[in-house]
Amino acid sequence: MDLLRSIGITEIVFQLMLVNAILGLSIYLTLYTGMFSLANAGFMAIGAYVGVVLTQNYDLPLWAALIGGMLAAGVVAVPIGLPVLRLRDIYLAIATIGFGEVVRILILNFDTLASSISGESVQLTRGALGITGIPKITETWQLLLFLVVTVYILVRLHRSRFGRAMAAVRQDEQAAATMGINVVYVKNAVFIFSAILAASAGVLKAHLTRTISPGDYGFDQVVNILAFAVLGGTSTWLGPIVGGFVLTALPEILREFKQYRGIVNGVILLMVIVYLPGGLVNINGWKRLWRRIRGQPSVTGKIQDAETG
C-alpha cells in the first residue's frame, strides 16, 4: 500500500479506479451486445442525484440510496430503450448523446421547473452549482465487494443462454433472430442492466467526491466511460476494468507532467484504437504490434465483407 501511495495511488485514487471500472463495465455490456449507446453518463447522473437526495433529504443509508438510484435508472431506461434501440451504430450513438444532454439540462433546471409547477420554492438539485457537502460514506471494501459481485454476475451471464444470445445479437442480428432469439428483448434487457450499473457507479461516486453538479455528467463523462472500455478492450469483462484502472491511475502517476495529462489521454486513446484494436487485454493485438515494430510482415486480419444479401 505504501508502494502504491508513493507512486500517487492514494486511497481516494484507488476508490475512483474501482468506480471507473464499474462505469467501464456498464458500457461494456451494451458494446458487447453490439449496441453503440452513449447514454451511460445520463444514467449515472440519474443514479447520483436520486441517491444523494435519498441520503441527504430522506436520511436513508447508502445501500438504500444505491437501490433507489439503480431502480430509478432502470425505470427510465425502459421507455428510452424501446424506441431508441431500433436505431443502429452511429444513429444510436447520436440519439443516446441527445438523451444524455436532455437529462443533464433537466437536472440543471429541475429546481426552477419544479418551483414553477408546484408554486413553492423547490431546492433539490440546486442548478449548475450542484449539491455540495455530501458525506463521504462510500468505503473501499464496499466498492470492491460491488465490483466482485458485478464481475461474478457477468461471468455467469456469459455462460448462460441469455449471455450467448447477447454475443449472437452482436455478430448478426438477423441470424440471431432466425435462431429463435428475441432480439428486441435481449437488447432492451441489456440496455436496462447497463443503465442500472451506470447508476450504481453514480451513487457510489457521489458519496466519494462529496459534490455533484450537472456538468459532471456531460458529453465529456460519456467519452471517459467509453475510453475505459475501449482502451481495455471490449471482448471480455476484464478489459473495461483494466481500462478504468489505467486511465484513472495514469494521470496520478504522471502528476509531475500535469499539464500534459489531457494530451497523454488523447494520445493513448488514439494509439490503442489504431494500433491495438482489441484493447490492452488483447494479447494477439500486442503480438501483432510487436511483429510490426520489429518489421516483420504482419498477418492481416480477416476482412469482413460488409455487403451481405
Add this chain to the structure above:
Amino acid sequence: MLELKKVSRLFGGLQALHQVDMHVLEGRIVGLIGPNGAGKTTLINNISGLDHPTSGTIHFEGREIHNLPPHRITGLGIARTYQNIRLFGEMTVLENLLISQHGRGQATVFDSLVFTPRFRAEERRLKDAALQLLERFQLAGMAHLLAGNLPYGDQRRLEMARALATGPKLLLLDEPTAGMNPIETEQLGEQILRLRDEQLTVLVIEHDMSLIHQVCDEIYVLNFGQIIAHGTPDVIKHNPQVIEAYLGREEDAELAGG
C-alpha cells in the same frame, strides 16, 4: 403445412413478389427454382419473418404467421439457412449450436448465477444435442474451433446443423450447395433425404438441377416474382415456359458460378 396465399412484396416501385400461391405439404421435399433475381430469397425472408409481405397471407399449421417476428416463427418450428453463410464466426462451432437451441431452453440468468439443477441439466442436454448434430454432419472434433475459421464445406454443413438445432418441423434451405463440388453436393442430397425420413418438411432453393432431381418431390418455379410453373421434377423439366425462363439460362449461370 405451409400455405402462402397471394403473397406480394413491393420494394419501392419494384415488385419483388407478385401474388405468390404456394402449398407445402407435410413430409415433402419441395424445390423452389428460378433465375437470379427472381425473388427466391425474398420469399424465404418473408416466410421466416425477416421481411413481411405487402399483401397476402402466410399460414403455418393453420396459424397466421406473416406478421410475426422471426424468433416467434422459429419457435413455431420453421428454421432456415442462408445462401451466403451467416454463422456466428467469432464463436466456436459448439456455441453456434447452443445459440440456435435458445428457444428450447428455459433456464434464466438467475439459474446460471446460483447453478440450479435446472441450469446444469439443461446445459448438459443442449450440449449433448449439439454434439449429436456435429457427429451427424461430420463435424465431430471441430466443436471448439471458431466457426469463422472452418473450411468452406464445413461451414456449409454447420449452417445446416445450426438450423436443425432449433428443432424445426419445416426447414428452409437457401442454396445449400452453393460453392460445393459434385461429391459434396451429392452427400448433402443424402442428408436432405434423411431429413424426410425423420418427418421433416423441407423447402429448398437450389440452382443445382441434379440435386433438385435427386431430392425433390415437387418443384415451384419463380420468375420475376411470379410462380410460373408447379409440378413434379419430370413435368417441370419439360415445361417450355420453364425451359425458356430458367433452364435456358442455367447453363450460363453454371458457367459463371462454377
Add this chain to the structure above:
Amino acid sequence: MNITQQIVNAIWLGGVYSLFALGYALVFSVLGVLNLAHSAVFMWGAFIGLVAVTQLNVSVWAAIPLAMVVSGIISIVLDVVAFAPLRRRNAPRISQLISSIGAAILLVNIAQLIFGTQPQRFPLGSIPSDPLEGLPVRITPIQIIILLVAVTLMAVLQYLVVRTRAGQAMRAVAFNQRVASLLGINSGNVFRMTFFLAGALAGAAGVLFGLAYNTITPFMGDSVALKGLTVIVLGGLGNIQGAVVGGFVVAALEVFSIAAGGSNYREAFVFTLLFLILLFRPQGLVGQAAQTRA
C-alpha cells in the same frame, strides 16, 4: 419581443451553424464516418484567426482565409493520424468515431497548453461593432459580414461539389468507393480533399463565431459539436444541402426558445428535437428514405 429582430438573429446564427455543420456533413457523406474532432478544428480556426490578427497584425479579411488554410491542413493531419489507418484495416465505423474523439481530446489539450484556458478576444475595432442606423431592427455589421461570408462559402462549396471534376470524384466515392476506384479515382486523394474542405469550413466558422461572441477558449467547440450533430441529423446525415437547412432550423429554434423565456431550456429543446428526428425521421427533415446510410 420583436419578431423581426428574432428572425434576424436566427439568420446570422444559422449561417455560422450551417457553415460548421457543412464540414461534418461533407465528411459523413464521403466517408460515412462521424468526425467528432471537427469541433476541435473549428476551435483551432478561431485561435489561428486570433493569432493572425493580434500577432501578425493582419486584418480580419486576411485572417479568415489564413485560418481556413491552416484548419484545412490540421484536418488533413487528422485524417492521416486518426482515420486513414483504420480505413486501411477496414475497421468498423464505430472505431473511427472513437479515434476521432481521441484526436479531439488531443487537439483541445494542445490548444489549452499553447493558448491557456482564459477566454481571449479579438481587439476592439477588428470589425465595426456599432449597430447600423436607420433600421427598425438591431443589426451589427459583424452579423451582416458573418452571413455574407457564410453564404459565399456555401455557394463555393456547392459549386465545387456539383460542377468540378474534383467534386464529381467526391460524389462518386461517396456513392460507392469500390466502383469509384474502378473508374480510376484515387480515393485517398478524395478523402484528403474532403478533409481539407471540411477543415477549412470549420476554420471559417470558428473565426466568425469568435468574432460574433468575442470569446475564444479551447472549449468553445464543445457546445457547437453537439449542436452540429443535431444540425446534420435534421438535414439527414451526409446530406450537404440538408445541413444548411438544418443549421437555420436549429438556430431559429434556439433564438425563439430564448425569446419565449426558456433560455435555460433552449438546449433541451434542441436535443429533444434531435432525439425525435432520429426516432421518426432518421433520413432527416428534407431527405428521402433512400438516402439514409445505415
